[in-house]
Amino acid sequence: MKKFKTLNKNTLEEGFRYLAKKETAFKRILEEKNYNIAPFSKKSGFEGLIALIVEQQLSVASAKAIFNRLKKIVTPFEPEEFLKVDDREFKEAGLSKQKIDYCNGIAEMIKKKELNLNELSKKDDSEVISELIKIRGIGEWTAQCYLMACLKRIDAWPSSDLGLIVAIQRLKGMQERPDYLTIEKIAEPWSPFRTVAALILWSTYDKE
Numbered sequence: 033m034k035k036f037k038t039l040n041k042n043t044l045e046e047g048f049r050y051l052a053k054k055e056t057a058f059k060r061i062l063e064e065k066n067y068n069i070a071p072f073s074k075k076s077g078f079e080g081l082i083a084l085i086v087e088q089q090l091s092v093a094s095a096k097a098i099f100n101r102l103k104k105i106v107t108p109f110e111p112e113e114f115l116k117v118d119d120r121e122f123k124e125a126g127l128s129k130q131k132i133d134y135c136n137g138i139a140e141m142i143k144k145k146e147l148n149l150n151e152l153s154k155k156d157d158s159e160v161i162s163e164l165i166k167i168r169g170i171g172e173w174t175a176q177c178y179l180m181a182c183l184k185r186i187d188a189w190p191s192s193d194l195g196l197i198v199a200i201q202r203l204k205g206m207q208e209r210p211d212y213l214t215i216e217k218i219a220e221p222w223s224p225f226r227t228v229a230a231l232i233l234w235s236t237y238d239k240e
Contacts, residue, residue, distance in 0.1 A: 036156070038184040039071065039227060047186065047228030054221050057203050058232050069231050072181045077149045078142060079109045080182035082135050084174050086127065094126075101125035111139035134169025141167070152178075157185055180227050189226040191215040199233035 037043060048067060052059035062069070074080035086102070087095040105121050106113050115136065122132045141147035147167070152160050157179055164175035173190045180188035190196065191212055200218060201209050210218065222229040 036153075036183075037186050037224075039180075039186050040184070043186055044069075044071070044228060047225035050225050051222060051229055051232065055229075058229070061232055061236055065235060069228075069235050072177070072231060072234070073184070074181040076153065076182040078111050078114075078138070081138060081149065081170075081174075081178060082109075082114075084177050084181070085131055085134055085138075085169055087177075088131070088174065098126040102127065111142040114139040115143065131169070137168050153183055157187065160185075180230065186227045187224045189216075189219055189223075189230065191219065193230075195234050195237040196230055199237040202236065203233070 039047075045067075048062055048069075052062055074083050082102070083095075083099050086099045090098070102122070102125055103109055105117055105125060119129075119132050119136075122135075123129070127135070138147065142149065152163060155163065160179055160183065161172070161175045164170050164178060165172060171192075173192045176188045176190035177193075179185040180190070197209050197215060200206075200215060204210075204218065219226055219229065
């Protein structure tokens with residue numbers, strides 16, 4: 033089975049060294065923070081994917097509060113248990129109707145064996161993205177974040193993330209928010225450690 037380089041203490045430090053050479057601003061941020069950058073980590077599989085759907089277009093704090101309420105309703109946090117819960121309970125927990133539909137759809141696919149999230153760990157980044165974006169409710173951002181947070185891949189890049197866009201705008205002293213293509217181009221030299229670059233950038237955005 034093909035082994036993929038994943039984020040751990042060693043690869044994180046390797047990423048810091050690589051990016052500090054590529055981008056002087058990263059070196060400054062890392063030194064300011066004493067190289068103490070929080071990872072973005074979630075369980076792989078159903079729980080992690082649902083957590084990311086909850087986070088879509090919400091602040092980190094709001095999403096965390098909603099997901100903690102979901103975890104009290106769904107125990108254990110498995111697709112079969114999720115499908116037993118009445119939609120009204122999810123709504124009361126703060127989940128929108130649209131997201132309830134998305135999450136139920138994913139739980140159904142796993143139950144019917146139409147989706148096997150465990151298999152994704154054996155696939156390369158581009159295959160994971162193309163598999164995930166076929167699923168209703170999952171776009172590029174969620175797929176890239178799954179790569180990053182759940183599979184711990186080191187070169188994921190959720191370029192539509194507002195936090196990254198604002199952080200890059202500040203980093204590069206841009207008058208206006210950069211568009212998708214500009215963000216992609218700026219991040220090219222940061223590969224193969226774009227996950228680490230995202231963590232550094234988020235650390236500057238979350239501060240404010």
